[in-house]
Amino acid sequence: MQISTAWRRIARVFLPFAAGYYLSYLFRTINALIASHLSSDTGLGTADLGLLTSIYFLVFAAAQIPIGVLLDRFGPRRVQSVLLLLAAVGAGLFAVSTDFLSLLIARAMIGLGVAAALTAGLKSIVLWFPRERVALLNGYMIMLGSLGAVTATAPVEHLLAWMGWRQLFEVLAAATGATAILIYVVVPERGIALSTASTSLSSVFSDRRFWRMAPLSATCIGSSWSLQGLWASPWLIEVEGFDRASLVRRLFMMSVVLSGGAWLFGMAVHHIKRRGIGAEVILAMVAVLFIAAESALILRAPLPSILPWSVVAIVGTATVVSFAVIADYFPPELAGRANGALNVLHFGWAFLAQYATGLILEQWPANDSHRSIQAYQVAFGLNVALQVAALVWFALPWRRSFVSWMSSILIFKSADTSYAVESVGLYEDSDILLPADDDADW
Numbered sequence: 001m002q003i004s005t006a007w008r009r010i011a012r013v014f015l016p017f018a019a020g021y022y023l024s025y026l027f028r029t030i031n032a033l034i035a036s037h038l039s040s041d042t043g044l045g046t047a048d049l050g051l052l053t054s055i056y057f058l059v060f061a062a063a064q065i066p067i068g069v070l071l072d073r074f075g076p077r078r079v080q081s082v083l084l085l086l087a088a089v090g091a092g093l094f095a096v097s098t099d100f101l102s103l104l105i106a107r108a109m110i111g112l113g114v115a116a117a118l119t120a121g122l123k124s125i126v127l128w129f130p131r132e133r134v135a136l137l138n139g140y141m142i143m144l145g146s147l148g149a150v151t152a153t154a155p156v157e158h159l160l161a162w163m164g165w166r167q168l169f170e171v172l173a174a175a176t177g178a179t180a181i182l183i184y185v186v187v188p189e190r191g192i193a194l195s196t197a198s199t200s201l202s203s204v205f206s207d208r209r210f211w212r213m214a215p216l217s218a219t220c221i222g223s224s225w226s227l228q229g230l231w232a233s234p235w236l237i238e239v240e241g242f243d244r245a246s247l248v249r250r251l252f253m254m255s256v257v258l259s260g261g262a263w264l265f266g267m268a269v270h271h272i273k274r275r276g277i278g279a280e281v282i283l284a285m286v287a288v289l290f291i292a293a294e295s296a297l298i299l300r301a302p303l304p305s306i307l308p309w310s311v312v313a314i315v316g317t318a319t320v321v322s323f324a325v326i327a328d329y330f331p332p333e334l335a336g337r338a339n340g341a342l343n344v345l346h347f348g349w350a351f352l353a354q355y356a357t358g359l360i361l362e363q364w365p366a367n368d369s370h371r372s373i374q375a376y377q378v379a380f381g382l383n384v385a386l387q388v389a390a391l392v393w394f395a396l397p398w399r400r401s402f403v404s405w406m407s408s409i410l411i412f413k414s415a416d417t418s419y420a421v422e423s424v425g426l427y428e429d430s431d432i433l434l435p436a437d438d439d440a441d442w
Helices: 003-029 031-042 046-074 076-096 100-113 117-128 131-145 147-151 154-160 165-186 197-205 208-239 244-274 280-298 306-315 319-329 332-362 373-414 417-431
Strands: none
Touching: 003 031, 003 076, 003 117, 003 131, 003 147, 003 165, 003 208, 031 046, 031 100, 031 154, 031 165, 031 208, 031 244, 046 076, 046 100, 046 117, 046 208, 046 332, 076 100, 076 117, 076 165, 117 131, 117 319, 117 332, 131 147, 131 244, 131 319, 147 154, 147 244, 154 165, 154 244, 197 332, 208 244, 208 280, 208 306, 208 319, 208 332, 208 373, 244 280, 244 306, 244 319, 280 306, 280 319, 280 373, 319 332, 332 373
């Protein structure tokens, strides 16, 4: 790819879709900062606030499969521009809503309107850029988009000092509408190889490798979105005892780490794939680190709380890793459907985790509007237990391979030298292969 051509594609394809994803991330996380304003202005309780915030994830998840089909059929330009107009209308409705039901409908419209923000961007990268650059550009896409989470902290707090949250959503509605027009006008069309929708979806959902990695990816990434998008703020106030200024500073730091994490994951996947190593290795490492960080919070480990919360934030960008795995499993013409199928689980789990956390917290009485530490420990601990189960399921093929390898080592040591050389040769020829029904492609 010539340099001038590459920069034209970045300006006309990559950056407009990155702007759409930036708005999606901003809408996703902004409720963490305006939660107290919503509660005081509309009288929302903890469970209501959890449902209002998480309905974004529910609608987002439900739309992923249809959107994947539409992306593969009509292309990202038309799909993204139309949906962003819907998000603009939803943001405008949110700005003027005065009761819970209208706020819920508006939030659902926003969720549907930005539901293609990431997958449309990923689809555009697959269509317009070389395959060997896909993982790296995915990382840059998510890094730039996650700046929306940075904006939803200190910058929005400063805006709220001289305008209300309703005026803020009016501004966001205008910006979203302008981005929709920009994508439709600037992004060029690209010919798309069509395939049968039913066959394509069947090939995704019948792939054993997909169901091996999807639960781990969903429980970790979805939980990260749930925590940073809402429950980090109550924890930092009610458990850590921070005031409003300290809360905003920590949310800002988490968002900066989040943005840097997307770039880090993109670079890591890019380099290890050049060395013939699968992205599954990074996914497993991310899961272990995430479980450790959550456990440190639950057990109140003697660490600065920003450290585990930064890990929680950075895991939200591990979609870079998950989509790199998906790109290895399926051909480019299935990119929209395959990414959409995985995103159904990501956002579906985010909805369940966010809403269920609110329901669990409601079971403990509030003392001066504060929940007990035990309430948060139970809610967060349930998430961790499910993540551990998903990690065990994900690691089963590796465990069996490791057992076979260890058995071969023991046989090798018990044999004489000449026989050992022969055993090593046999092992290299056969024993490292996994059984066919244990995801041999790993």
